[in-house]
Amino acid sequence: MSYVPNTREEQQAMLERLGLSSTEDLLETVPEEVRLRRPLDLPAALSEPDLKRLLSAMAARNNNIDSTISFLGAGTYDHAIPSIVPHLQRRSEFVTSYTPYQPEVSQGMLQAIYEFQTMVCQITGLDIANASLYDGSTALVEAVLLAMGPGGRGEVVVSTGVDPQYRRVLHTYAFARGFTVREVPTYNGTTSLEELDAAVSPTTAAVVIQQPNFFGCVEDARAIETIAHKGKGIFVTAITEPASLGILAAPGEYGADIAVGEMMSFGNTMSYGAPALGFMAAQQKFMRLLPGRLVGQTVEEGPEKQTGYVLTLQTREQHIRRERATSNICTNQSLLAVGTTIFLAALGRQGFRELGELCVQKAHYAYRQITAIPGFSAAFSAPFFDEFVIKAPISTARLQHHFEQAGIIGGYPLVSSYPGMDNCMLFCVTETRTKEDIDTLVSVLKEVQA
């Protein structure tokens, strides 16, 4: 299927207008020595029906989470998406537009992003937010780079309670940029306050925790804030499960300077983990240091002074400031931000709190049921939101085999990221899991014991 509208005959007529005989004449500036004089070695073109059949079959070779029961979280969460979200988000005026460089014909996207920035502030309790970043992990890196300031040298102290993938990304950027990452261990599921206190010095540029952390445990963020702020460092909270903000204290309430994280699970499809939706919210004083796009309200130049929205404070950005920009980001995740905005508008003040309550209650029910099975125990005693770690009587590799036999997808085996936690599995229970789902999981685990 070709999407080129002009026929070969029309193209020939266009060439003649240019005084040329073939498209080859347009390629004269490409030196012969670099010309590809053979067809690309790719499969032949397919029609739309043939391609639909082929790709539907390929998609069917994946177990999607509607066809099975899954208790996976670990950074990517299954939250119910109201039907209105995809219907509105996929309107093609949103989908097929570029970054809103011409605001007069991009008011829809600009206003939606302004609303997104506002909602991110409302749920994080912070003053300002940007228009989105690639994902939670790169948002965390951007926060650390902001804290380092120009030059980018310095040390960041990060809890091992932060998502292992996020820390891996942080280490990768640290290698390129030349800053130091110092990791602080957890104790009984939460960041060791003693070790953290020992690690933070007057030269620490940033202290990073995750709330709830990767084990699902709720950190004592107020105690951590005191330690983080004993020097001049910036206190960064990463949030991978934003549903927690329905009931947990907001970063702005416990004194975080910057909150970053992931909001893909609010209204956007999981899509094997991405495209995701990184966000960054911060206190007002960081406004001119923020990375990425910012939408601001303004008025018309003309006498009517009607309200409108524009990309603003662009002198921070790469297309103006080039090598002195606050970040290199250009393309971000606007369409996902639109989805999340519609999602949060739909849930609203009450629904957002109810979402948090459903998650915490269902997860605690599952926790009580599982820990009641002989041989299965809680790995930690710290409070948790909708994820918790269970120590099983067998290795998680063997446990996975049981789940496969039962046709369900269990939790996340922690040993791949935390050596030594061989029998430990991280379970996630969101509002989309029913009591029946949970009871099925429990019955599978009981058979393991038998």
Next chain:
Amino acid sequence: MSVETLIFEKGAPGRRAASMPAMDVPTGPLEEMIPGSMLRAEPAPLPEVSEIEVVRHYTHLSQRNFGVDTGFYPLGSCTMKYNPKLNEDIAALPGFARIHPLQPEYSIQGAIELIYELEHYLAEISGMARITLQPSAGAHGELTGLMLIKAYHQSQGEGHRNLVIIPDNAHGTNPASATLADYRTVEVKTDARTGGIDMDSLQAILEEHGNHIAAIMMTNPNTLGLFDGNIVEIARRVHEVGGQLYYDGANANAVLGITRPGDMGFDVVHFNLHKTCSTPHGGGGPGAGPIGVSKHLVPFLPGPLPARDERGYHWEDAGPQSIGKVRANTGNFGVLVRAYTYIRSNGPDGLRHVAESAILNANYLKHGLASDYEIAYPITCQHEFVVSAQRQKEEYGVTALDIAKRLLDFGMYAPTTYFPLIVHEALMIEPTETETRETLDYFVEIMHQINEEARTQPELVKTAPHTTVVGRLDQALAARKPNLRWTAGQEATR
């Protein structure tokens, strides 16, 4: 002119637009689960609106937005081609849209297969040895590529290389990415005659900095829409001093099946799948910026990487020299599905036809505009070209910005303005291959009319647009008094 109030200004207390699943488990007191000090004091002050209000509000917002489906979008270097609906349908299949990144491999064979195959397609299209699909966008690919180059130089005992050469017409992301990778940049000039890299300027840089050169970042065709015919010689000279060649794939739409970065001598290449492979740009994103590398850089790629054996598809950890990981999970999968579909739709001949048609459309448009506007480099262009409104500015006081704004009145988006920086009053125009001849002719006609208006009634152009939902907006005020969020009881910006 019309107004759509903010969602926060709509609704009434108690209204809502989403229902929650039943609380079907025995519950306990929240305070016994979470310490009181870590509970939220006040509910987040989100809107309280009904379903019909949400639907009307965001429908109205979409109607206040212009996309490729609305009309011609000649935004240079952004390749705003038509986004096939088939690709959207495929990406929305539950088997692609509803899968978790940490599912066991047995349960996601189709996903890894697609990634594995797409990697091979992109390797063939670019002429590179191996691809990583991890980077989320072009700029992310640039940074990842520079990290690979850094790791490579260090492995060769050449960690002292700290300079990246960047042409004066490069995208802003190039120097910004270099800084992020802790490199300094040095600018190479454009040859005013050919529009390619000035070989004397390059030679001077190579002689002065020699073994401090880490890499050169190039776009070919460049942002002037011109293919740099000296590319083989540039590659030879940069490699001679030990530097690497980075290919910014923003303009790769012009080379599909015609030439390949790998054959030109590039060591790292990024693709903008949201440009070249037709995935929608979504008002700013998501995109995808996979990179391809030459053989000597493969050991440094971020991991994991897809592999296939007799048991099926699986993920393999990257080796000990890997730079690590540049984002969580495996790249913008939903975008990759669309790009895969696009490549399979077109096939090898179709992709070449895409490039040739894009080049033909650009030259046709350039030819049509030449009588009214100064063409910055009046030679055969590739997928795009740059015109200058310098004459209109000098003679009529009408700028490139004014012309761009006036175009909006005719149901078209504007070209990229004031870029590249080396052309005064630049309008960078990229029609893409998916536009009909009639649309191109109409654009020429309107540009001719605007030139006439500039001559006879310049105020009309200078105060444009006149038919959009808002008039020209005060950018200076937005920056001087930043208002980045709504708050209850706030006064609108004035």
